[in-house]
Amino acid sequence: MSDSWNLGHAGATNVSTTTMPSGPRSTTTLPPGPESSVRFSASGCACIGMAPSCARNAARGSCWPAAAYASRRGSSPSTSTPAPTADIIRNHSRRVLLVTVPLTVHLRSRVPVQYVPGGVEGKARAVDSPGLLSHPSATLRSMSTQAARLSKSRFTSGLQCHKKLWWEVHEPDALELQPDKVLQDLFDQGRQVGEAARARYPGGVLIDLPHHARAERVAATHEALDAGAPAVFEATFIADDTFVAIDVLEKQNDGYRLTEVKSSSSLKDEHIPDVAIQARVAAACGVKITAAAVLHLNKDFRNPDTGDLFARADVTAPVAAFLPQVPEEVARQREMLAGPVPDVPLARGITSIAELPTREKLNFTQQRQLKAMAENRIIVEPTLARQLEPFTGRLGFLDFETIARAIPVWPGMAPWQQAAAQFSYHERQPDGNYTHAAFLAEGPRDARPPLAAAMVRATANAERVVMYTPFEKTRIRELQQAVPELATELAALEAKLIDLHPVVKNCVYHPAFRGSFSLKYILTPLVPELTYDDLVIVDGRVASVEIARLLFVAEKIPRNERDRVRQDLLNYCERDTWAMVKLVERLRELAAR
């Protein structure tokens, strides 16, 4: 069974930083009684303990049980005495560790229906006629324009987790539900992609009315369809309390093709229910949907105009197969929403290290982690000194911040491709002092050539250049393509790179790492005197969004704010490389003890 987990943030029982005033904590404990008893068994499956349930803040990680079951593998039949096996999953929203163990306990909890990717082929016959997504026996109340409680996004949200949906409907203004800068940017990228897609449909009519003007939108959609528009953008329908706005509804022979525009660069399983709810509602409103498609970004497109920006994937068959489940799920969600907040366990499993089965086989890193937690102290392997040996001589420390746009902005770039737009570089001089060099792109022009030139110049004298995880290495390799005139120098720089991440992972564990070896997690335990507390930007993803804003919408930002953000970015990136400097110093001390 899988050893590919780490002990995660187990034991960190209350690491949530969000406030949950009326939050789900009350549902996090296993009810007393036989359900909470635990015993091992060779067959059957149940759990130890119970993890905090779905937070109303959008847990983009999977809700139980999909993730738990997806990650479980069958136990080997060849093993005569099967050892208890454990799968551990992490609740991304709250960073709580979960383990499921094959046991024989049954929980009362209801198992929500989940869309099972790949499980749809055999059900295609459930649809009335091949390729016809409209359902003649639709029982939905057609064309209702009263307050719709569900929507496409709410439906897909509910498919993931009923409790998540409940909070989104009943407390939409909750702090945790407000999109942060990074999510806001993601939405914005999606909107830009949606708008770009419209260029493909000449003569298309946009339902250009406010989102809340439901009745007017529905009426305008009808009008456009009746007028014979070749395509309608944001075509709006309401049925059975569910509101949908279809990205593109395209006239095709005797019916319509429904197209959902996605900013992703591939078709995903989760797109199917997304399209299905739209098809269902439109069909219930009397629109004959004969085909469904997802229009996503094309990985092979290159800025400015090589290939097609979009790729079309026909999803008629999988959507048709999923369709029969939609009305039932809509009904379940509406019923659930009418009641109190549902008791949905996010996952079941072990929530503390103490509960970990002792026979569980662990790899070296896990064993070290367990030992460190048991003894509540830092553990340093004797091999650390040896592993630090390459980190000598004239050492450089390099960190990038990048931009990644859905619709590529610089020559030769693909959708979502990351490109370095900023770097920070510290270099240890023979006298023991450190020099610093930095670069931050300015203006919409391709930043890679000047960045590469500045970086090549700054790193020329270094013998080795330290990075944390091979992210920088990959970007430098890409720069060789983007800036061919410096390819040789960039290749030389690439050859100097050494990674500090495996050194920490293989040699050091501190209980305060909380299961992670990312720089942000290990820094405070190892170098407590260095913090990010005085900085405005403390997260690479935020930095990335801010750089993009600075470069591409600069004219909308007041001059003084622009200067301030630039300084925030420079401070953040410099702190990251300085953190690596201090980290190496600290590791040396630990190795010398």
Added chain:
DNA sequence: CTTTCCGCACCTGTAGGTCA
């Protein structure tokens, strides 16, 4: 001599962690 089994090395697909 052939067949069968086992351990081992190697390959491939997948999941999780990490970066932005």
Added chain:
DNA sequence: TGACCTACAGGTGCGGAAAG
């Protein structure tokens, strides 16, 4: 949102030993 890397599981193919 993507991509990379790593670890692991599971499959395959090989050689050698044991069994027939």
